[in-house]
Amino acid sequence: MSTASLIVLMLVAFLAGIDVVLDEWELAQPIVACTMVGMALGDVASGVLLGAQLQLIAIGWMNIGSAIPPDAALASIISAVLVCGPANLSIANGIAIAIPLAIAGQVLNIFVRSIVVIMAHVADGRAADGDIKGVQWIHYFDMFLQGLRIAIPTYIVTIISPKAVQAGLNAIPKVITQGLSIAGGFVVVVGFAMVINMMANNEVWPFFFAGFVLAALTQLNLIAFGILGLVIAFVYIRLSPRFNAQTTVVQNANDHDAASGSAEDDIDKALDDL
Amino acid sequence: MVDNKAQSVQKDKQYKLTHGDMISAFWRSGFLQGSWNYERVQNVGFCFQMIPAIKRLYPSDKEKTAEALKRHLTFMQTTPVMSSLIGGITMAMEEERANGADIDDATIASVKVGTMGPLAGVGDPIFWGTIRPVIASFAASLALSGSGVMGPIIFFVVWNAIRLATRWYLQKIGYDQGTNIVQNLGGGLIQKLTTGASILGMFIMGALVPRWTKINFPLVISKVKVDGKTTTTTLQQIFNQLLPGIIPLLLTFFCIWMLRRKVNAIWLIFILFGVGIFGYWIGLLG
DSSP: OOHHHHHHHHHHHHHHHHHHHOSSSSSTTTTHHHHEEEEEHHHHHHHHHHHHHHHHHHOOOOOOOTOOOHHHHHHHHHHHHHHHHOOOOOHHHHHHHHHHHHHHHHHHHHHHHHHHHHHHHHHHHHHHTHHHHHHHHHHHHHHHHHHHHHHHHHHHHHHHHHHHHHHHHHHHHHHHHHHHHHHHHHHHHHHHHHHHHHHTTTEEEEHHHHHHHHHHHOOOOOOHHHHHHHHHHHHHHHHOOTTHHHHHHHHHTTTTTTTTGGGHHHHHHHHOOO | OOOHHHHHHHHHHHOOHHHHHHHHHHHHTTTGGOOBTTTBTTHHHHHHHHHHHHHHHSTTOHHHHHHHHTTSSSBBBOOGHHHHHHHHHHHHHHHHHHTTTOOHHHHHHHHHHHHHHHHHHHIIIIIIIIIIIHHHHHHHHIIIIIIIIIIHHHHOOOOOOHHHHHHHHHHHHHHHHHHHHHHIIIIIIIHHHHHHHHHHHHHHHHHHHHHHHHOOOOEEEEEEETTEEEEEEHHHHHHHHTTTHHHHHHHHHHHHHHHHTTTHHHHHHHHHHHHHHHHHHHTOOO
16 A cells, blocks of 8 residues: 555545544545545545445434444445455455444444543633633544544554455355345344334324335335425425314314315415415 | 624624624534533534634633633534524524623523424434435445446535535524524424424335345245246245335334344344344355
């Protein structure tokens, strides 16, 4: 690996480490992170393919509440280094390695976020002195730690000889690597389950099944699903009695002599409000 | 210049946030989670976002600066994008306070505490449950169908355009409306938004389950010889006749059930890897 490649790689790893915690630019999402590693190491095509497949596994790894998800940054960066770099692993092997890496990254993340508790107390002290710069520097330092959390393990991987990596992988029986690769196709359901658990209640479950049946039996693409979903949500909220209790009462009071027409009037009113 | 004009037009407003402060707060809001910690979560990041306002409103007053910094180092936890709305409201309140309005620490704290939870209820399903999975799976499918680097670029550009625009307008709305917006949010709007976002999110998840789960059962169930032609039926073909995607659906339900029994997601991933290896070994999965 050339020095220039190594410098760019370290920068990518450092930024991914910060951004996976920030969750803003989404540089650490596999589809972006693996592509950037591929660019740094001169094998963009493999980086994109690995990233796209890992992305589907990582689709439900979300920072919600105080739960810390499996770490997309460490998984994407190191597996991409092994696939796009001199070790030249197959994409299937890269995916199999990414999962244990995601868990290692999660543990490191828990560790750093615990250290940051102490830093937050240091910030309290700076704030009490009215020291704006001090508070800012603590924030920068915390992000620096998160960057190192990915950059240091990445550097360690680059100094391991490619032959040792390949020999290690070849020592694993085929039934394991092949089985892991097959499982890589369906571990996405864990992510889906995490997202669903966040949103699900009796009111919204039916819409899950509507989406499921349409996707299983039609060729509609995801943009179409997005539009359909918006339409359904909009119409549901317009018509649900829970959100329109007041208007319904007024409507009924106004045309108590035309009970059958009231449902149509509600829709008319909803359309008028547009 | 802007300061002078503001002062001459409205003498009672001694301190006024500038457009530059708004841009600075907007840029800084993108570092909200940099000091994410187990105790007060996004507290340092939110304070970091408020610093341009604090500098403008309490210049060369160490004591008031210290108080303001401490006010914004309290517990903070919401969907990152939503911190722009809360930040906008809080900046409006701080501005009034600096100009002598009777707004105490408890009022500012209660607005923050009262909005961050409900706004996370809206933001999480929209951003993590819908927008990111939809763009990511669209980009991944582009990349896998051979359009190369276009997939990652589309993901990055579209996601960030939506995120930055949302942050900017939420901050603007929050600052312009101030505490009025808290009353509006109380009037059922937030419930409508949460329900709408969850409907959209659930619908998309329902679509992703059969589309993005790859599982295949090549196990041969029957071999029928008709006129010298052998027709084999695999287990997968039987499942497909039943309903395509039925196994991904059942697997998803299994995971939902396990997660609700407080099983860690990582263990679930390991269990599924075990299933993959065992299934391949006995020839059930391929």
